Ligand SMILES: [Zn+2]
């Protein structure tokens with residue numbers, strides 16, 4: 262068994278549009294909420310076709326508002342979004358893989374994955 266870092270601190274109240282996490286190895290990840298929501302791993306958002314996860318465009322600001330974050334067992338989180346959606350289970354591994362910091366993702370996130378398409 263390898264060692265998998267897990268989040269020890271999760272902060273989503275200080276920034277309106279980002280969720281910040283400190284992992285057990287002291288790595289800090291800051292996820293723009295449109296990025297997290299767009300990659301919601303639930304079957305409703307991703308479909309049943311398999312293949313790599315697809316980013317789903319955000320069409321309303323409430324879709325990217327974080328209302329609550331709950332831990333699932335000792336391996337994942339669920340996020341309750343402002344539109345009531347909460348079925349995505351974000352595993353710690355997956356979250357760490359998704360980390361958009363310059364060290365983990367030197368190419369950076371595409372602009373669209375950081376923003377809300379709607380103007381509401
Ligand atoms: Zn979903």
Ligand SMILES: [Zn+2]
Pocket residue numbers: 288289290360361362363364365366
């Ligand atoms: Zn990182």
